[in-house]
Amino acid sequence: MCDARRSDQSQLAARPVAAVTGYTPLSAPAHTASQLTMSSDLCSVDFEIHGHVQGVCFRMYTEKEGLSLGCVGWVKNTNKGTVVGQVQGPRDKVKEMKVWLSKEGSPSSRITRAVFTNEKDIPHLEMSGFGTRY
Template identity: 50%
Template sequence: MSAAATVNKKIGLITTDFEVFGKVQGVYFRKHTQRRATELGLKGWVMNTAQGTVIGQLQGPQGAVEDMKVWLQKVGSPKAKIEKAAFRNELPINNCAFRTFEIRR
């Protein structure tokens, strides 16, 4: 990785896809995820899957994305029971593709 790419990764914007496993449906997980992502200034989306997981995409400053990843792994909504969270396709980006953080149905 070039020095410029290293700097961009530390202070720039990144995107990552996520999937959260456990008791994460029917416990207001999406609403709490939207609230926390908005508090952190992140853009993207979250939705339930037919498999009982919650998936989504996060975009924003690397530090805020890292904070949100910890939240998705360890906190979630008050009644959630998170087994694990998986993150894929993490990449530096120049601009966010979304205006807000939305709940998709």
């Protein structure tokens, strides 16, 4: 390998991935937890999604979407064939998540109804991350 190419590679290695490729990982939250807890515009909402939403990776896609929006929460399958969960975060991001849950979901899902309850303002996030419960 020539010295000029080695020099270029060492310069690339010292720069963050996003600066080199323009790529930002989906799992990186849009906000840090400390930034979110300082905001006064946080909210929480519970959800139940009806339709063909089990066995189609709905929970996994919900986790990924929540994280990509910078939200926290949890998701779980129910015995009656629905998916339930809770989302917390900045009001505008929770609103985006509600649209995603009611209109998009995982690629193979077929959502017939989305029910949102207990929407409320919260002073700080009550959990961290986005996970699946069993």
